[in-house]
Amino acid sequence: MTADTVAVAVDAHAAVELPPRAERARQAEAAADRLRAAGVEAVAVTWVDNAGITRVKAVPLDGLVHAAQWGLGAAPCFDVFLADDAITTSPIIGGPTGDLRLYPDLGRVVPLAAQPGWAWAPGDRHTQAGTPHPGCQRLFARRMEATAAARGLALKAGIEVEWVAALAGAPADEPQYPTHGPAYGMHRLTDLSDYLRDVLRALGEQGLEVLQIHPEYAPGQFEVSVAPEGPVAAADTAVLVRHTVRAVSARHGLRVSFAPVVEAGTVGNGAHLHLSLWREDRNLGRGGSGPHGLTAEAEGFLAGVLAALPELLVLGCSSPAGYLRLVPSHWAGAYQCWGLENREAALRLVTGSAGERSAAANAEVKCFDASANPYLAVGAVLAAGLAGLDQRLALPPEFNGDPAAAAPGTVPRLPARPAEAIAAYERSAVLREALGEPLYQAVLAVRRAEAVQYADTAPERMVAATRWRY
Template sequence: MEPRQVKTAADARRIVQERGLRHVKVGVHDVDGVLRGKYLHVDKFSAALDGGMGFCDVVLGWDSNDQLYDNVTYTGWHTAYPDATVRILPETCREIATEPGNLLFLCEFADKAEEICPRGILRRVLAKAQSMGFEVRVGFEYEFFVFAETAFSIREKGYRNLKPISPGFFGYSMLRNSVLSDWYRDLLDLCETMDMGIEGLHTETGAGVLEAALRVRDGLGAADAAALFKLYTKVLAQKRDWLATFMAKWSKDWPGCGGHMHMSLWQSGKSAFFDEAGPQRMSETMRHFVGGQRALMPELLAMVASNVNSYRRLVPGFWAPTAASWGVENRTTSLRVIPGSAKSTRVEYRVAAADANPYLALAAAVGAGLWGVENKVDPGAPVTGNAYEMEHPAETQLPRTLMEAAGRLEGSRAARSLFGDSFVDHYSATREWEEREFRKAITEWELDRYMEII
């Protein structure tokens, strides 16, 4: 049996038995999109397939640096960090390309924890789409830098003078991808093996930066593939003593890293976005979808620009938007409508960076679009020309900091309707925590600027 054939608990038991495995890997994604997991003995795995298993709920109560939130109610010292139930998802079975023969299964939080589980949030948004008669199709695009450094050497260097795997600006370089063809081939093969296939892979403009476009698929499968792509790109790089980063902006000298999402709605096998007779070949459904995304973007930004560093990228002139805007084939707007055939008509959600949790970023983008369809929100006139140089209405301005974005999310009635009070309260608190942690730090810029002179 092949991993892609696994659909049920019985299938999962069968493939494990056929391979003679003693242990498999299981994991669940936390609020930041980090996969937390373990090796699990096959006996425990078999039992958990039916009844679930316990997983310490601290995974939902700490940040990406394992520091405990002090401002959330779901879990904490006041609850003594009990186990939460997670369910194993047989249909997520994957070959682990870096551990030949072994298998990986994703999990979701259940019961009370399901209210704040990132994958659960997306699943409920997609269920809403289905109840409205829509299927969501998505393709993720990621930009990421790769260094000829290790996890130890970057720290020893203080994150300065890092050596990229290739020098200079050289987008779409056939020279670079030919010289480093073994790395490209290993990454392409890994993604095919792990069911997160790449449609296109090329150098971006910057030293050691690549862009990968993952193949279009259904919404939940696309987010699973995106989350695993980020993890296993890092794994593959570190296994050859390199380091890959999906930070939104690691250096002021180089462009930031986008995590764009191309999406469309379908009904009964036909595009709900395409209308040959409509303006820009956009259907009314697509116009309202884009209208909802534009209207709610300032309120939901914390879900797609989720870290302090995310806001380093959202400045004019860096291929990232600063206002909620849309245009047709316009890469200076936050929403780029791409008109084409019935198959290819879509909207690209360009405000998201590579550091976002793909489950939450997609939930925000799709949820806002569905809200627009329900409320028949008109997107207004499309932007033509350079959106960076235009004045935009005050209500479309994006939050400038994570703290501001967290406050906008917390106060958003639409967010509470789409994602539930428990999630909005918990997630906005985690983003406030993240900025408070940042404010404790004394940056190198401050030391250089103030220590001697002021």
């Protein structure tokens, strides 16, 4: 082992090791040349904390090589930041002491089309000695992706991005919308056609394949969907899409909210996770003998996800305000059931059109929202699905229609309050093992602190406090 190489043991919690320092320098020099030719002057390197907030360190382009070799300083206490920037502590992580190194992923660095002169890269966090930080959420997702790959399995994932656009104003102001009209209506698209065109243009210039964009249900609400990718890439893309939407909005005099609820009592923003399980080039969601063509592997995987949804909410619905969105009869997936094309089920099976089913068949986790750290969400879903495979689980009977209309007790309701989800998370041996103790405890500390913070807060005040945080 050379001094330029950081060796990492291969075990259940191993992360991808850092390449040799000289190789990182070569990659960074090549990346800097490309970025300089594109007019880039600075690079923003981001990570997402356990409260779901994207944090950033930036360097001038001339500093990219040094950042790739030695990393950027980032305190470990960021792992116990709350969404409002208050700081809690966990048994393992917390306090003012210590430092980490944030390394840009040079394979994902991209000029930002709506922020001239800037580029973006997601970051992985390591210790000062170069070993993987056990609290790094992106490295957790990479571990889970590697665990699936070791079994010959690949997950393709995509995260829908919903947002509400409002006229720029003071944070305390109630949102005023730039367009009105029917839900999903052409009226809204026409009013903001230049804006939406610029969103599409910016995403395309950044190399993202957009599948569709449209007005959504709530006032000022829109949604964009992009092509599926591997789990870590899909989480990266979700972060990049949100950066891009926010930047385009600012150039149009708008501010945006990805918060679970923007106005109390209205439909909120989800971040639905679409996923399909593959072995080599075969979509395991088709051609099997299980429900609607599921193979045994796909059924076991989805059964594991469905069974774990109460504890997965701690990672997929991180804000206490998310439970104001997670209500029956709002297409939010408030019930722990599954069904073919059932938008009220927490797990919706999507088969696609007859001619495209071999590639398009997937499942949608509808109960997640954009307060989630996307790396935690995809990594935890992988952990739960693989556990379902190991346990040879089968899906329960599917549910058709609105579960809220069923006889009481027929369909289990997902946790309606943060405390219920936290209790399920504390019982989950699967998530504790997959996350590792430092990350598991840091997430738990943040969720407990925010649950206490908003325990006696009226919905309107909770929404106002979180509206512009996400």
